[in-house]
Amino acid sequence: METKPHAAVLIGPFGRATVSLGTRAVVAHAHAEFNFLFQVEGAGTVFRVEREPLPLDSEHMIVLNPWTTHAKEENSGAPTLLLSLLIDPAWLEANVYGPAAGDGMFPCNSVRTTPALRSLVEKLVKSIHGIGPAHDERAHVELVRELVAAVSYAYAQKGPALRIGRVDSRVRRAIAYIQQHAANNPDLLTVAAHAGLSRSQFFARFKDSVGVTPQHYLDWVRLHLAVKMLAGSDMPLAEVAAQLGFYAPSHFTRFFAQHVAIPPSEFRRCLVA
Template identity: 40%
Template sequence: MTTVPTDGDKPVWILQGSFGRATVNFISRPLVAHAHSQYQFLFKLGGSDCPFRIGAQDCTLSAERAICLNPWVEHAKGGSDDQPSLILSLVIEAPWLRARLQLGENGTANIFPEPLVVVTPDVHHHVERLAAAITNHLVAQDDGCMSILEDLITALGRDFADPALTAGITPSGRPVDFRIHKALSFIKHTSLANPTVAEVAAQVGLSRSRFFEQFRRCMGVSPQHYIDWVRMSHAIQLLGTSDKPLSDIAAELGFEEHSHFTRFFSQHMGVPPSEFRRRSVRLNVHAG
């Protein structure tokens, strides 16, 4: 499995392996109608909602609704009029998906009856885990990333596939206990203050070492990597929706120095925040 961060037309991370391809990218331009032999799943991580044309059906990819496509379903992406979108795209090889969902090699390819689905809490949980892993180079190159992807595919099969085909699917393998749920909520509500792992652990009544162990077991990524992902989400939102000076954004995100924010952002996105904002504006101009 390999991960490829690029800094060409837009920031993009590509995780590749025998399963297919998982991509996190920032995009607003339209994509022409096309179809392929793999299954595809699309999730919006941030930015603007995305219009899609799936066969003869108009759909909108949003935080609440994801897209599930069977092989050879024609689809096209429209342009985003207000701001680009941060999207997680999974293009999964049919044999790998069928094996993961414990389906035979033969049988219908139309496993997912609806192209537009409401994102369930469990699917959302695994989407966040995978996005955090892919955009962190150290985690994305770790074998643990594969188990996160497997958990997500299992959840997709259980929640969105035809029940007649997938009735035997068991729940995905990482239960999240109430203390980790509490930690996730605390991180999301205090991420601008840049909480330390020790502070989050104290909030949920665990030692730092025990909290790290529990968090990694439940989430598949370390607490610090998850904190960084939430802070990056805030940074992307601020850069894409405001004209605040970068120094103000750095201060709002809890960085003591502008240079610290620039280094942090560049390490995660592959480009500095000034370049990211410039490209975002250029994408807006050419959107639609």
């Protein structure tokens, strides 16, 4: 495959598509979106999904339901050119899989990458990198839809309603507080007190209801805000960091790179117009 092996970020109504080249580890995290991970070129690598090591290579892709905790191990050798799709559940339901889409629709996190899927991956990556015929946003989104549909029809099963709709009132109160105060990086004990729960009750009920720890949820909300600021404004990185409650820009850069695999300056520079 003849691509330009560099980072590129496409943001659209579906969510986000990121092409990145590197060996960097990614810390354990989770998010509200479905995640599709493909090796495009270079060395294979390993992700830990709920602590289980899974390969990402020419024969295996990784599919993750919302709020599935995962991390990427640091490559021991050559870098990996990786495509990551973060797919909004509502978009997937409306444009791909219908009302059967749910947070448990993929029963297996490691699945085979067929030749047909690899061909769709290559088409999307080339399009994002501007290789071949000119593409506008609509064409990019259609290529994303084709790839997500192919993976879904091959490996998905009917899932239950999204877990976030089944949380109890106190956890809902905590979620609302986190969303309203995420830019201030709220202390989780303060969140627990606002929800009317002890520390142990808060962590147990939150994990049971949402599927991840309160810290992973808070990290996702703050990262979502960071992406929105980086993509939607020319605000200096130092100001972005300050508005998100980081004591220094370097702390923000480390947080962002540990979750996205590329630093915020490169993320902004590589946004596809």
